Amino acid sequence: MTKQTTDPVGKSVPRIDAYDKVTGAVQYVDDLQFGPGLYYGKLVHSPHAHAIIKKVDVSKALAVPGVKAIVTGEDTPHRMGLYMQDRYIFARDRVRYYGEPVAGVVAISEEIAEQAAKLVEVEYEVLQPVFDPYEAAQPDAPLLHPDMAEYQWPPFIFPEPGTNISEHFKLRKGKVTDEGVDPEVWAQCAAIVEKTFRLPQIQHVPIEPHVAVARWDLSGEVTLWSPSQSPFAQRDLLAQGLGIPHGNVRVISPYVGGGFGGKAGISIEANVVVMAKAVKGHPVKVRMTREEEFFCTNVRQSLYAHTKIGCDKDGHVLAMETAYYFGGGGYNDYGVNIARAAGYSCTGPYSIPNVKGDSHSVYTNTPIGSAMRGFGMPEIHWGIEQIMDRLADEIGMDPAEFRRINCVKTGDTILTGMKMPAVDLVQCIDKVTEAINWGKEEPPSAPHKKRGKGIAIMWKAPAMPPNPGSSAIVRFNEDATVNVYVGAQDIGQGAFTVAAQMAAQVLGIPYEWVRVSVNPVDTKYSPYEWQTVASRITWSMGNAVRAAANHARTQILEIVAKYWDEDPADLDIKNGVVISYKSEREQPLKKMVVYGLPNENYEGWQGGPIIGSGKFMPTYVTNLDPDTGQGARAVVHYTVGAQAIDLEVDTETGEVEILKIASAYDVGKAINPDLVMTQIEGGAVHGMSSAFEGMFFDENGRLKNPSLVDYKIATAMDIPKEIHGDIVETPLEDGPWGARGVGEHVMVQTAPAIANAIYNATGVRFDDLPLSAEKIYRAIHAQEEQEQ
Amino acid sequence: MLHEITLNVNGELHIVPVKSHHTLLTVLREQLGITSPKRGCENGECGACTVLYDGKPVNSCMVLAVEAEGHVIETVESLAKNGELHPLQKSFIEHNAVQCGFCTPGMLMSAKGLLAENPHPTEEEIKHALAGNLCRCTGYVRIIDAIKDVADHS
Structure with missing residues (x-):
C-alpha cells in the first residue's frame, strides 16, 4: 500500500482487476477445475430452419460406451423466456432456426459426447422458412408460433397472435393518425427523404465463447457456473423454467471474457442445467465451439426500416414516419424489448413535432436475435442519420449545423411526452467537428483515393423494465480496508473499479484500501443486481454502492460523535481518519471499525463491526399508452453523443481507410476518465467493425460464414489511424456524482458516420449494411458510368 | 493412443501422457493446469x-502436444519474476490495455515474441x-501504446 489515492472519484486510477488479468491469474469459467467427476455435454442442433419434429430416437447414441444420458424436449415441458415465454429449453414440437438445440448428450468426455451426438436420429417434416423480417410480418407468411396466444408476456409488450409479430410499439405525436402524419404538415416541408434500409444479423464475437457448467445435487440444489452478465436473471429464469425455488438455484459467474449483450439473458445455460439433471451429482460442462457460437447463441437482430422525414426550408425537421421490422429470430430473448426501445426512441436524438412510429419485433427462422451493445439503437440510427444528412444536403445546409438546430436539448418534450433530462448534445457536436477540422477540405493521399468527412449523432436510454434494482454491501476489515460486494459484473467495462472508487470516496479512505469481493458473482452470496446491461451499472450499481457506503459512514460518524459528545454533522472522514471540524479531534478508522471504541478506563465499549448496505431502484418510470406511446416518463434518462469521421476511399479497390474517428459523449460525470476513454476508443473500433460485418444464410437458413475467417472482425491492422475522444459532463440528476452510462453508446452511430463520410468522399450512398469493398467499388463505378 | 512425453513449460519439465490428437493448448490447460492460454476458436x-x-x-x-516435445514453451505464468511484473505487464496495466482480459495473455506473448526479435x-x-490476436473490447489502441512504451524505454 505505497500509493494512496484520496478522493478517487473523477481520477483515472488503475483498474482494480488489471493485475490479475495480466498475470493469467484471472479465472474464467473454462479455467475452473471440477475434478475427475466432470462430465461433458454436446448439443444436437437442428439441421433445418423450420420443421416439425416427428420423432427423436436416441437409442443408438445411448449405446455408445461412455455416454451417460441424453435429454430431449420430452424432458423440458415448460416454456421459458425473458419477456415472452415462447421457448422450450430443448425443442419439442417444432424447430425454428438452423442450429436450435434438439437434444443434449452427456458423456465422460467431450469426444464421446460429440460422436454420440451425431447418432441421435431426428425425423423432421420440413416447413417453409421465412428469413426477412418484413416478409415475415406479412399476413401470408409462414407462421412460426401458431400457439402465441397461449404464451405469457409482461403488460408492456403487445404481440399480435396469429401473425409472426411478437411486439408492436406505436408512437403517435402531433398532427398524426394511424394513417400517417397530416398531409398539411408534409406540404410545409421543403425537403422530404423517404428510404428503406436493411441491416443483417451480426454476432457479438466475444473472444471467450459461451461455456456453462451445471451440477444438480441430489438435495435438489442446482448450481450453474456461467460467464454471465445476468446471474440473477438467469437464476430467475431457471427457477421459473424448471419449477424450483429461487433459493435452490445458485448461479456463479466469474469474470466474463467479453459480453456485449451476448452473455446477458439466457442462451445455452438452461440446456446445460437440464443435462446435469440427468446425471445428478456430476458437474456437466458444455463449451460452444466457435462455429456453434455463431449460430447457437444469441445474435444482434436484423432490421428492415422504412423511414420518411421532412424539414422546412430553414432546416427545421417537421415530420417523421417510420416503420421498423426487427428480425427477431426463432424466439425472443430480449427481442420484444429491443423493438419497444426502438419504438419509444424511434426519432433518434431529434426533437420532431409530428411523428408516426411503428416498431415491430418479428419471428424469423434465424438464430435468436437479442441484446447487443446499444440494442435497437445502432440499427435505427443507420437510416435516421443518413436521412438527416440527405435533408441537410437538399436544403443546402451544413449537416453539423442541421443537427445542432434539430437535436434534443434539455427540457424538450420528446416524442413520448417526457421532458428531456439535462444533456448537452450541441457541445458533443462542437467537440467532434472541431477535432476533425470539419468543413475544411483536405487532400487525399493518392490520386486514386477520395477523401471525405461525415458526422452522426446518437441517443440511447437504458432499455429495461421500469424497475430494475441494484444493491451493494460494504464491510470494514480490522485495518480499515473495505470489501465491497456487488452483484454487477465486470465484463471489461471497469464496473469493479468504479465501485471501489465510489466506496472510497464516500468512506473517506484511499482507493487502494478497497477490495471488490465479487469475483465470482454468486447469487448465493452477492447482493442482488438485475443485470449488467443497458449501460446502467455505473448509474444504478453506483447509486447502490454510494448508499451502502453512506450507510456505513453514518454508523461510524454516529459512534464517534457519541464518543466525543459532538454532533455528527461536525465530523468528516479524511484519508481514513475521522476528524472533527469543531474540536479538531482525530480518530483513525483502523481497529475502531471492527472493535469499536473503549470508554474511559475501559469501562465498557461502543460501536462494533461496520457493515453498510444500500439499494437503488428507479421508481418514477411510467406506463406508456399502447396506442400512442405517450406517457409522463418513458425511460430513466438518455446518454447522447456525436462522432465525426475523416476517411479515404480507394477507388481502385473499394477499400475504406479511416484516418480519424472523433467521438464525444455526455457522460454526466466521468468517475474514471481514462476508463471512459477506453470505452470510447474500443467502441469506435467495434462500431467501425460492425459496419463491415454480416451473417449470411443459404436458402435453407444455414449460416454460411460461422468462422472468424469468413466473419471478419477488426484486427489491429484495421483500426483508424487516429482515435480521438472528448468527455462532456452535464450532470444527471439522479446519477452518482452526476454519472450516466456510456458503454454501449460508443458504437451506436459509427456506421452511419462512416456512410456519411463515404458519401462526402464519393457522392455514393448505401442503404444496406454491411459495407464491403466490393459493394463500394461497384457503386462508385456504377455512378461514374452513369455520369459519362 | 497415449504417448508419454516430456514438455518444457515455463522452465519446468513435465512428464505427461498425451493423446495423439490432443493439442498443446488442451494439454497445457487440462493436464498441466496452465490456463492462461485461452480457448477462443481452436482453429x-x-x-x-x-x-x-x-x-x-x-x-x-494448432500444435499437437506430441510435436511440442523438445521445444521450449512459455506462457504468461512465466513473465513475472520474483514477484516483479514483466515490463510488458506493467505497461499493459499503466495504459489500461486490459478490458475483459480474455485476449490479454495471448497479446502479451505475441508482444514478447515481437520485442525479442525486434526490440x-x-x-x-x-x-x-x-494481426493474429483478436480483441473485441479495446480497439487495440492501448495495447499498441503499451507495447510501444516498453520498446521506447528499453
Whole structure:
C-alpha cells in the first residue's frame, strides 16, 4: 500500500482487476477445475430452419460406451423466456432456426459426447422458412408460433397472435393518425427523404465463447457456473423454467471474457442445467465451439426500416414516419424489448413535432436475435442519420449545423411526452467537428483515393423494465480496508473499479484500501443486481454502492460523535481518519471499525463491526399508452453523443481507410476518465467493425460464414489511424456524482458516420449494411458510368 | 493412443501422457493446469491461445502436444519474476490495455515474441505482429501504446 489515492472519484486510477488479468491469474469459467467427476455435454442442433419434429430416437447414441444420458424436449415441458415465454429449453414440437438445440448428450468426455451426438436420429417434416423480417410480418407468411396466444408476456409488450409479430410499439405525436402524419404538415416541408434500409444479423464475437457448467445435487440444489452478465436473471429464469425455488438455484459467474449483450439473458445455460439433471451429482460442462457460437447463441437482430422525414426550408425537421421490422429470430430473448426501445426512441436524438412510429419485433427462422451493445439503437440510427444528412444536403445546409438546430436539448418534450433530462448534445457536436477540422477540405493521399468527412449523432436510454434494482454491501476489515460486494459484473467495462472508487470516496479512505469481493458473482452470496446491461451499472450499481457506503459512514460518524459528545454533522472522514471540524479531534478508522471504541478506563465499549448496505431502484418510470406511446416518463434518462469521421476511399479497390474517428459523449460525470476513454476508443473500433460485418444464410437458413475467417472482425491492422475522444459532463440528476452510462453508446452511430463520410468522399450512398469493398467499388463505378 | 512425453513449460519439465490428437493448448490447460492460454476458436484464428514456442509466438491450438516435445514453451505464468511484473505487464496495466482480459495473455506473448526479435518496432510492425490476436473490447489502441512504451524505454 505505497500509493494512496484520496478522493478517487473523477481520477483515472488503475483498474482494480488489471493485475490479475495480466498475470493469467484471472479465472474464467473454462479455467475452473471440477475434478475427475466432470462430465461433458454436446448439443444436437437442428439441421433445418423450420420443421416439425416427428420423432427423436436416441437409442443408438445411448449405446455408445461412455455416454451417460441424453435429454430431449420430452424432458423440458415448460416454456421459458425473458419477456415472452415462447421457448422450450430443448425443442419439442417444432424447430425454428438452423442450429436450435434438439437434444443434449452427456458423456465422460467431450469426444464421446460429440460422436454420440451425431447418432441421435431426428425425423423432421420440413416447413417453409421465412428469413426477412418484413416478409415475415406479412399476413401470408409462414407462421412460426401458431400457439402465441397461449404464451405469457409482461403488460408492456403487445404481440399480435396469429401473425409472426411478437411486439408492436406505436408512437403517435402531433398532427398524426394511424394513417400517417397530416398531409398539411408534409406540404410545409421543403425537403422530404423517404428510404428503406436493411441491416443483417451480426454476432457479438466475444473472444471467450459461451461455456456453462451445471451440477444438480441430489438435495435438489442446482448450481450453474456461467460467464454471465445476468446471474440473477438467469437464476430467475431457471427457477421459473424448471419449477424450483429461487433459493435452490445458485448461479456463479466469474469474470466474463467479453459480453456485449451476448452473455446477458439466457442462451445455452438452461440446456446445460437440464443435462446435469440427468446425471445428478456430476458437474456437466458444455463449451460452444466457435462455429456453434455463431449460430447457437444469441445474435444482434436484423432490421428492415422504412423511414420518411421532412424539414422546412430553414432546416427545421417537421415530420417523421417510420416503420421498423426487427428480425427477431426463432424466439425472443430480449427481442420484444429491443423493438419497444426502438419504438419509444424511434426519432433518434431529434426533437420532431409530428411523428408516426411503428416498431415491430418479428419471428424469423434465424438464430435468436437479442441484446447487443446499444440494442435497437445502432440499427435505427443507420437510416435516421443518413436521412438527416440527405435533408441537410437538399436544403443546402451544413449537416453539423442541421443537427445542432434539430437535436434534443434539455427540457424538450420528446416524442413520448417526457421532458428531456439535462444533456448537452450541441457541445458533443462542437467537440467532434472541431477535432476533425470539419468543413475544411483536405487532400487525399493518392490520386486514386477520395477523401471525405461525415458526422452522426446518437441517443440511447437504458432499455429495461421500469424497475430494475441494484444493491451493494460494504464491510470494514480490522485495518480499515473495505470489501465491497456487488452483484454487477465486470465484463471489461471497469464496473469493479468504479465501485471501489465510489466506496472510497464516500468512506473517506484511499482507493487502494478497497477490495471488490465479487469475483465470482454468486447469487448465493452477492447482493442482488438485475443485470449488467443497458449501460446502467455505473448509474444504478453506483447509486447502490454510494448508499451502502453512506450507510456505513453514518454508523461510524454516529459512534464517534457519541464518543466525543459532538454532533455528527461536525465530523468528516479524511484519508481514513475521522476528524472533527469543531474540536479538531482525530480518530483513525483502523481497529475502531471492527472493535469499536473503549470508554474511559475501559469501562465498557461502543460501536462494533461496520457493515453498510444500500439499494437503488428507479421508481418514477411510467406506463406508456399502447396506442400512442405517450406517457409522463418513458425511460430513466438518455446518454447522447456525436462522432465525426475523416476517411479515404480507394477507388481502385473499394477499400475504406479511416484516418480519424472523433467521438464525444455526455457522460454526466466521468468517475474514471481514462476508463471512459477506453470505452470510447474500443467502441469506435467495434462500431467501425460492425459496419463491415454480416451473417449470411443459404436458402435453407444455414449460416454460411460461422468462422472468424469468413466473419471478419477488426484486427489491429484495421483500426483508424487516429482515435480521438472528448468527455462532456452535464450532470444527471439522479446519477452518482452526476454519472450516466456510456458503454454501449460508443458504437451506436459509427456506421452511419462512416456512410456519411463515404458519401462526402464519393457522392455514393448505401442503404444496406454491411459495407464491403466490393459493394463500394461497384457503386462508385456504377455512378461514374452513369455520369459519362 | 497415449504417448508419454516430456514438455518444457515455463522452465519446468513435465512428464505427461498425451493423446495423439490432443493439442498443446488442451494439454497445457487440462493436464498441466496452465490456463492462461485461452480457448477462443481452436482453429488458429483468434490468437487467445498464443504461447511462445522456442521464443516465437504460435497458436497452441494448432500444435499437437506430441510435436511440442523438445521445444521450449512459455506462457504468461512465466513473465513475472520474483514477484516483479514483466515490463510488458506493467505497461499493459499503466495504459489500461486490459478490458475483459480474455485476449490479454495471448497479446502479451505475441508482444514478447515481437520485442525479442525486434526490440524497437514501429507502430506498423506492432500492428502486424498483433494481426493474429483478436480483441473485441479495446480497439487495440492501448495495447499498441503499451507495447510501444516498453520498446521506447528499453
